[in-house]
Amino acid sequence: MRTSRKLTHYLMAVFAAAMMSMAxxxxxxxxxxxxxxxxxxxxxxxxxxxxxxxxxxxxxxxVAARDTKINITNTNDSNPIIVHFFFVASGCSVADMKTELTxxxxxxxxxxxxxxxxxxxxxxVAENYLGIPIKFNYLIGDLYFKDLSAADSHQANLGAxxxxxxxxxxxxxxxxxxxxxTINSTTRERLRGSEYPNANINAxxxxxxxxxxxxxxxxxxxxxxxxxxxxxxxxxxLVLNSVQGSLLTGLSGVGSxxxxxxxxxxxxxxxxxxxxxxxxxxxxxxxxxTVPRLDSVIPAGRSGxxxxxxxxxxxxxxxxxxxxxxxxxxxxxxxxxxxxxLASNAMTTTLPIFPFSGN
Numbered sequence: 001m002r003t004s005r006k007l008t009h010y011l012m013a014v015f016a017a018a019m020m021s022m023a024x025x026x027x028x029x030x031x032x033x034x035x036x037x038x039x040x041x042x043x044x045x046x047x048x049x050x051x052x053x054x055x056x057x058x059x060x061x062x063v064a065a066r067d068t069k070i071n072i073t074n075t076n077d078s079n080p081i082i083v084h085f086f087f088v089a090s091g092c093s094v095a096d097m098k099t100e101l102t103x104x105x106x107x108x109x110x111x112x113x114x115x116x117x118x119x120x121x122x123x124x125v126a127e128n129y130l131g132i133p134i135k136f137n138y139l140i141g142d143l144y145f146k147d148l149s150a151a152d153s154h155q156a157n158l159g160a161x162x163x164x165x166x167x168x169x170x171x172x173x174x175x176x177x178x179x180x181x182t183i184n185s186t187t188r189e190r191l192r193g194s195e196y197p198n199a200n201i202n203a204x205x206x207x208x209x210x211x212x213x214x215x216x217x218x219x220x221x222x223x224x225x226x227x228x229x230x231x232x233x234x235x236x237x238l239v240l241n242s243v244q245g246s247l248l249t250g251l252s253g254v255g256s257x258x259x260x261x262x263x264x265x266x267x268x269x270x271x272x273x274x275x276x277x278x279x280x281x282x283x284x285x286x287x288x289x290t291v292p293r294l295d296s297v298i299p300a301g302r303s304g305x306x307x308x309x310x311x312x313x314x315x316x317x318x319x320x321x322x323x324x325x326x327x328x329x330x331x332x333x334x335x336x337x338x339x340x341x342l343a344s345n346a347m348t349t350t351l352p353i354f355p356f357s358g359n
C-alpha cells in the first residue's frame with residue numbers, strides 16, 4: 001500500500017520539529033557566540049567567580065517598607081558550585097553563609113531573612129567543598145533594593161559586579177584525595193584543577209589578589225554620570241564600598257577620597273570625603289562639602305556629574321540611586337557606578353578556609 005501524501009507530510013513535520021528541537025538543545029548547550037574575555041574589567045554585565053552586591057538593607061519590623069532581594073545563578077550546564085556569601089556591614093563587621101548551586105540553578109533570598117536590620121554589601125565567592133576559591137566564571141546575580149519609608153522613598157535593581165578568575169588551571173594540588181568532595185568523580189576532577197594557586201587546605205585563611213592575573217583589578221576612579229538638581233525635589237544616594245582587608249577580622253576602609261563635582265557648564269569643584277567599608281549618603285549641601293554648595297553648583301533645572309578616587313591608588317566600587325520626593329512623578333532608579341580607571345594597586349582580601357557542611 002502506498003503511503004498517503006497527508007501522512008507523508010505529517011511525518012516530515014514531526015521529523016522537522018524533532019530536528020529543530022535537537023538544534024535548539026545543542027545551541028543552548030554550546031552557547032553560540034564569542035566567549036566573553038575573562039581578563040575584561042569587572043562588570044555587572046558578565047559572569048564571574050566572585051560577585052559584589054553593592055547594597056543591601058532591611059527592616060525586620062516593616063519588610064514591606066525596606067528590604068532587599070538577592071539573586072544568584074549558576075549558568076554552568078554541567079557542574080554544581082559552592083557559593084560563600086560574606087555580608088559586610090557598613091561598620092565593617094562580617095557574617096557569612098554557604099550554599100550549593102546545582103548546574104543551571106538560580107537562587108533568591110531576602111536580606112530580612114538572613115541578615116536583618118543591617119546595611120552593607122555582599123561578596124559571593126565560588127569555592128570547592130574544602131572552602132578554597134576556585135576558577136568558576138559562571139556566576140551572575142543582581143539585587144532588588146527598596147526603601148519605601150515616607151521620608152526617603154527609593155528603590156533600584158542593581159546588577160552584581162562580577163570579577164573573573166584568570167589563573168591557569170593546575171593538574172595537582174593538596175585536595176586530590178579529599179573525602180569531603182562528595183560530588184561525582186568526573187565533576188570533582190574538573191573542579192580540582194581550578195583551585196586558587198598554591199592553596200593550602202590545612203590553612204585557616206587565604207589571601208586573594210585583585211591584580212588582573214588572579215581576579216580582575218578593582219575599579220580605581222568611579223563616576224556618577226548624571227546628578228539631578230535637589231531644587232526639583234530629586235534626590236541622589238551615593239554608595240561607595242571598600243573591598244579589601246580581612247573577612248575573618250573585618251574589612252578595612254579606603255580612607256580619604258578625592259572628588260570632583262562638575263556642573264553642566266564644565267566647571268569643576270573639588271571635595272574630600274573619608275569612607276570606611278561603606279559610604280551611603282544622600283547628596284546634599286554637606287555631603288560632599290563643596291564651595292559653593294551642591295545646590296549652587298546644580299541649581300533648579302540643571303544637572304551635573306561627579307568622579308571620585310583614592311590618591312593611594314586603592315580600589316573602589318559603588319552605586320547611585322536617584323528618585324523624586326514626589327514618588328512616581330519623575331524618573332527614578334539606580335545603577336552601579338561607572339569605572340573610568342582600574343586601581344593602580346593590587347587589592348588583597350583575606351578569606352577564611354573551612355569545608356562546606358551541607359545546605
